[in-house]
Amino acid sequence: xxxxxxxxxxxxxxxxxxxxxxxxxxxxxxxxxxxxxxxxxxxxxxxxxxxxxxxxxxxxxxxxxxxxxxxxxxxxxxxxxxxxxxxxxxxxxxxxxxxxxxxxxxxxxxxxxxxxxxxxxxxxxxxxxxxxxxxxxxxxxxxxxxxxxxxxxxxxxxxxxxxxxxxxxxxxxxxxxxxxxxxxxxxxxxxxxxxxxxxxxxxxxxxxxxxxxxxxxxxxxxxxxxxxxxxxxxxxxxxxxxxxxxxxxxxxxxxxxxxxxxxxxxxxxxxxxxxxxxxxxxxxxxxxxxxxxxxxxxxxxxxxxxxxxxxxxxxxxxxxxxxxxxxxxxxxxxxxxxxxxxxxxxxxxxxxxxxxxxxxx
Amino acid sequence: xxxxxxxxxxxxxxxxxxxxxxxxxxxxxxxxxxxxxxxxxxxxxxxxxxxxxxxxxxxxxxxxxxxxxxxxxxxxxxxxxxxxxxxxxxxxxxxxxxxxxxxxxxxxxxxxxxxxxxxxxxxxxxxxxxxxxxxxxxxxxxxxxxxxxxxxxxxxxxxxxxxxxxxxxxxxxxxxxxxxxxxxxxxxxxxxxxxxxxxxxxxxxxxxxxxxxxxxxxxxxxxxxxxxxxxxxxxxxxxxxxxxxxxxxxxxxxxxxxxxxxxxxxxxxxxxxxxxxxxxxxxxxxxxxxxxxxxxxxxxxxxxxxxxxxxxxxxxxxxxxxxxxxxxxxxxxxxxxxxxxxxxxxxxxxxxxxxxxxxxxxx
Numbered sequence: 001x002x003x004x005x006x007x008x009x010x011x012x013x014x015x016x017x018x019x020x021x022x023x024x025x026x027x028x029x030x031x032x033x034x035x036x037x038x039x040x041x042x043x044x045x046x047x048x049x050x051x052x053x054x055x056x057x058x059x060x061x062x063x064x065x066x067x068x069x070x071x072x073x074x075x076x077x078x079x080x081x082x083x084x085x086x087x088x089x090x091x092x093x094x095x096x097x098x099x100x101x102x103x104x105x106x107x108x109x110x111x112x113x114x115x116x117x118x119x120x121x122x123x124x125x126x127x128x129x130x131x132x133x134x135x136x137x138x139x140x141x142x143x144x145x146x147x148x149x150x151x152x153x154x155x156x157x158x159x160x161x162x163x164x165x166x167x168x169x170x171x172x173x174x175x176x177x178x179x180x181x182x183x184x185x186x187x188x189x190x191x192x193x194x195x196x197x198x199x200x201x202x203x204x205x206x207x208x209x210x211x212x213x214x215x216x217x218x219x220x221x222x223x224x225x226x227x228x229x230x231x232x233x234x235x236x237x238x239x240x241x242x243x244x245x246x247x248x249x250x251x252x253x254x255x256x257x258x259x260x261x262x263x264x265x266x267x268x269x270x271x272x273x274x275x276x277x278x279x280x281x282x283x284x285x286x287x288x289x290x291x292x293x294x295x296x297x298x299x300x301x302x303x304x305x306x307x308x309x310x311x312x313x314x315x316x317x318x319x320x321x322x323x324x325x326x327x328x329x330x331x332x333x334x335x336x337x338x339x340x341x342x343x344x345x346x347x348x349x350x351x352x353x354x355x356x357x358x359x360x361x
Numbered sequence: 362x363x364x365x366x367x368x369x370x371x372x373x374x375x376x377x378x379x380x381x382x383x384x385x386x387x388x389x390x391x392x393x394x395x396x397x398x399x400x401x402x403x404x405x406x407x408x409x410x411x412x413x414x415x416x417x418x419x420x421x422x423x424x425x426x427x428x429x430x431x432x433x434x435x436x437x438x439x440x441x442x443x444x445x446x447x448x449x450x451x452x453x454x455x456x457x458x459x460x461x462x463x464x465x466x467x468x469x470x471x472x473x474x475x476x477x478x479x480x481x482x483x484x485x486x487x488x489x490x491x492x493x494x495x496x497x498x499x500x501x502x503x504x505x506x507x508x509x510x511x512x513x514x515x516x517x518x519x520x521x522x523x524x525x526x527x528x529x530x531x532x533x534x535x536x537x538x539x540x541x542x543x544x545x546x547x548x549x550x551x552x553x554x555x556x557x558x559x560x561x562x563x564x565x566x567x568x569x570x571x572x573x574x575x576x577x578x579x580x581x582x583x584x585x586x587x588x589x590x591x592x593x594x595x596x597x598x599x600x601x602x603x604x605x606x607x608x609x610x611x612x613x614x615x616x617x618x619x620x621x622x623x624x625x626x627x628x629x630x631x632x633x634x635x636x637x638x639x640x641x642x643x644x645x646x647x648x649x650x651x652x653x654x655x656x657x658x659x660x661x662x663x664x665x666x667x668x669x670x671x672x673x674x675x676x677x678x679x680x681x682x683x684x685x686x687x688x689x690x691x692x693x694x695x696x697x698x699x700x701x702x703x704x705x706x707x708x709x710x711x712x713x714x715x716x717x718x719x720x721x722x723x724x
Contacts, residue, residue, distance in 0.1 A: 058450055065443055165555050169525060169723060178485055178710045180526050185465055273439035279524060279555060280462060283436040318444055321432045322451055328402060328434040 004351040014349040019295060019306070022341035029341075030334045039324050047323055048316030048334070058319060064202025066311045068273050071207035072097075072265040074307035076289035078213040079261030081298040083254035085221075086233040090255055092138065092153025093262040094286025095160035096131035100263025101270040102160075102167055103130025105183060105277050108192035109172055112184060115191040123192060123267055124205070131263015132256050134160065139255040143248045149255065161282065168279045183277035186270070194272030206268025210307070213261060218300040230254065262286060291339045313338065393633050395419060396453035397431040398444055400460035401558040407583030407603040408557065408620070409433065412459045412482075415622035422627055426634070437462025445470040449477050455633045457626070458482065460557070461526065467491060478638050480629060483528060485709065487640055494625060497646030498528065499535040499708070500676045501618035502579075503683040504654055504669050505600045506536035508616060509577040510543030511665045512598055519570025520551045521563060521580040521587055525722050527711040529581050534715045535683045536579055539672075541717060550575065553723055560586035571597055578613075588614055598660065605655040616669070617655030624650060644705065647677040684708065689716035 027049075031041035047055075052062040076093050083090045090096075104127025111119050138152035165181075167173075172183040186193045197203045221227040232240040233250045241247065265285065274281055292310050296302030317331035397416050401409040416429050430451065435444045441463050448456055449470060455478045458467045464484035471479045471491045479491040487493055509518050518540060522529050533551060540547045550573060552566040563582045567590035570578055578599045580587045585606050591597040591613035599609065601617025625643065632638040645651035654673050657666045675681035686697030691714040697703055714722060 057452075058447060061446060061450055068439070068443075166723070178527075180461070180485075181524060187465075187469070269439065273442070275439075275465060278438060278462060280437045283438055283440060315443070318432060318447060322396075322430055322447055325430070328432070 001356060003354050004347065005354045006351055007349075010349050011352075014345075015297065018345040018349060019297070019302070019342060021345045022295075022338060023309070025341040025345070026334065026337045030337055033330060033333065034326065037326065037330060039326055044320050044324055044326065047320045048313060050316075051319050052312055052315045055319070060200075062315050062319070064196075064200060065315055066308060067202040067207045068204070069314055070307040070311035071204070071210045072269050072285045073289050073292045073310055074210040074304055075206065075213055075265040075268075076258075076262045076286060077292040077296065077303045077307060078210070078217045078300060079258035080289055081293045081296070081300070081303060082217065082220075082230055083258050084234075084293060085298050086230045086250050086254050087237065088251055088254045089150045090135065090138070090153050090258045091150050091290065092135070092155075092157045092286070093258060093289055094282055094284065095153070095157035096134045096259040096262035097266035097269075097286045098157075098160040098164050098282050099134040099266070100127040100131035101266035101277065101281060102164060102172070103127055103263070104267030105186075105270045106167070106172060108186065108189070108271060109183060111192070112189060117191075119191045120194070120205075120271070123271060124264060127267025128260040128264040131266060132260040134263070135255040135259020136252075139252050142255075143251055149251075153255075157286070164277070164281060165279045168277050168281070172277050174276075181279055185276045186272070187275045192271055194268055204268065204272045206265060206272060209264060209268065211304075214300045214304045221300065226253065262289075291335075295338070295342055310335075392426055392428050393423075393455060393630060394428045394430070394451075394453045395630060396448035396451070396456040397429065398435050398441065398448065398456065398458045398460075398463060399431060399433040400435065400437065400462070401583055402433050403431070405558050405583050406585045406606060409459070409583070410604050411620045412457070412622055415626045418623040419626055419630055423630065427630060435463075438466075442466035442469055445479075446473070449474040453477060455480070455630060455638075461528075478629075478633055487642065489640055492629075492640040492642065494643040494645075495528070496620055496651040497644060498618060498620075498652060499531040499683055500646040501652045501654055502532045502535040503539045503676060504673050505579060505616065505618065506539030506541075507543045507672055508600075508657070508661060508665060508669050509536065509579065509598075510540035510547050511668075512615070512661065513540075513544065513547060513577045515574045515576045516544065516546045516548060517573065517575040518547055518549050518577045518579065519567070519573070519575030520549055521566045521570070521578065521582055522551050522553050523557050523581050524555060525553065527709060530711050530714070530722060531708055532581055533718070534711070537718050538683065538688070538715060543668075549718055551718075551720055554582055556582065558583045560584040563587050564590045567591060568594075585609065601655050607655065610656070611658030611660045614655075614658065615660050616657045619653035619655050621650055621653045647673060648679060690714070691716055691718055 027045050031045050034044040035041040051058060053059055080090055080093055104123040107126035108119060108123045137156060138149040141147040141152055142149045169181040174182060174184045194204050229245045230250060233245055270277055292303060292306045296306035313335050320326045321328060399409045399412060403409055403413040416431060419427055420429055432444050435441050437460060445458060445466055457480045459482045461483045464481055464486050467479050467481045468486050468488060468491060471488050475490055481491060481493050483495045484493050520533055537549050550570060554562050554566050556562055563584050564586040567578050567587035571594045576597050578587050578591055578597060580602045583603055588599050588606055588609040591599045597613055598615045599613045601614050603620050605617045605619050606614050657669055682702040684703035686701040687699045688697040690696045693716060
């Protein structure tokens with residue numbers, strides 16, 4: 001008889017090793033899947049985890065791309081993690097990301113084609129505000145009417161997608177685009193372009209902002225009273241209330257911060273790597289960031305590493321498709337396994353396995 | 362995976378690494394390596410399926426003189442630029458990017474790899490090493506419209522549109538013009554799905570149209586979900602889109618527009634082999650076989666089938682242009698005078714409905 005017994009306290013050891021264990025299990029089961037597809041499993045795993053960093057032909061290009069891919073994931077996940085810590089479930093970062101991109105891009109395009117060094121900072125502020133405002137909707141509804149922020153924030157993603165489709169065909173459409181939907185490309189508008197800060201590094205302002213957010217969140221959570229309040233609200237809501245922490249303030253703070261970071265991520269993406277507002281501009285960063293936040297144990301440093309790991313599986317997965325002809329869906333399955341095994345192994349943080357007879361109560 | 366190595370390599374990459382040059386792309390001892398960027402999965406049964414079929418035909422035709430690679434379900438945007446770059450780095454000599462949204466990424470990557478040739482489907486931006494190609498799908502739509510007009514009993518025709526871009530608007534106009542000619546009482550309702558491939562959304566759209574009385578469903582999306590919805594409803598006819606979708610014949614699928622990229626792809630690969638490849642702008646239709654009309658099934662009466670085939674022949678031979686005046690715009694103003702045919706420039710940027718269509722293009 002195998003049964004689970006609750007640990008008196010979450011195991012620190014298991015908290016630390018479950019992410020590694022999850023990666024290992026993903027490699028094993030994923031390798032099995034690749035083998036069943038008739039592809040060499042070890043080579044596939046090597047291409048996914050090793051080649052983006054060290055392949056002589058690709059690494060020089062794909063290493064910087066890791067940062068490009070990880071930047072928005074980390075930035076959004078940091079914002080989400082604060083809320084998750086406080087038990088506030090913002091599932092709609094994708095919508096806040098879109099709204100940030102629309103507001104920020106709109107700000108930049110309004111000034112086209114003038115050049116002024118203040119245009120880009122203004123876009124960043126507009127982007128963050130756009131995401132913040134979008135996140136304030138579930139926050140206000142929750143505080144005022146007690147609505148469920150999971151549902152409201154998620155539904156607002158679809159509203160944001162509809163708005164994105166609308167502005168790419170109307171408000172922000174490129175007047176020189178021959179009637180095709182999509183805005184002007186920021187790559188051709190240097191004053192508003194979020195290009196690489198150092199050529200060939202992949203570092204753009206968004207990646208820098210992500211690193212700064214990691215440091216900021218780390219300091220907030222370990223050194224600042226608001227960080228303590230956030231953690232207290234999540235771990236012991238009643239105690240938090242007794243010690244005078246206002247739940248409404250925590251809700252506004254967490255959703256607002258998450259929305260602003262997601263919005264900024266959207267702006268950095270639209271003005272940099274993506275280049276333009278298009279109907280399909282959003283590619284799921286807001287949802288993937290939820291995985292990154294949990295993979296990183298809601299810990300800022302953990303999120304930094306998880307974001308880089310996630311980016312690695314994306315880029316490595318693309319290379320594996322290219323080099324081995326693996327189906328695209330198998331790569332998505334592989335990434336899904338990562339979260340699945342993380343959640344599965346997480347059980348051991350709070351429980352331990354007992355083998356033996358059940359004691360009679 | 363060790364966290365520390367991961368972090369330190371990431372840090373190292375910040376410090377020093379530069380974009381690899383196109384040195385890898387050239388020199389491939391006799392074989393031509395051809396890459397394909399696909400917007401959907403190769404099993405979509407429609408648009409991507411046909412591009413992939415042409416890829417396989419290349420391998421069959423050229424044997425070991427050609428090597429092909431592909432990447433499927435590549436999102437349009439930042440990810441596309443990386444996917445195309447990696448393909449160029451992997452040594453491809455010729456890369457086909459097969460969706461409109463890859464336009465700017467293709468141009469960007471092409472600028473970094475002057476020795477690699479690029480072919481972008483359905484776009485309008487060219488460069489010395491970027492050619493564009495598309496098919497005159499509206500020619501096939503004319504035949505669909507004719508059959509639809511003859512076959513409908515409720516006089517209501519549903520149209521599942523993807524995005525309001527000129528290609529899709531051309532298709533709606535062409536189908537409407539010819540349905541109206543066959544049956545002056547027809548009405549079109551258009552649903553914009555804002556997707557090229559989303560079986561659930563396409564299925565919902567088809568159901569909504571059928572519930573509103575449509576007994577013919579035309580689609581400009583890539584999955585077979587509308588066919589399945591029509592089959593379920595019964596007495597509703599559909600047309601295969603991009604691919605033959607013959608698994609739904611003879612009912613609900615009564616005919617289809619088939620994108621046949623094979624001759625074009627063979628032609629372009631041959632040009633690269635011969636060193637004669639040049640950037641150009643190709644827009645072919647029924648005449649060259651780039652647009653094929655799938656078999657008209659037994660559900661269509663013989664006389665209608667004969668008319669449809671006659672229409673196909675006259676378009677194919679160039680005797681008839683699907684956009685021939687007199688044609689007015691939706692607002693009643695004159696577009697084409699009696700006997701005038703639409704110039705390609707008008708068609709490429711088409712952004713309005715013709716007279717008689719109701720509703721607005723979301724614009």
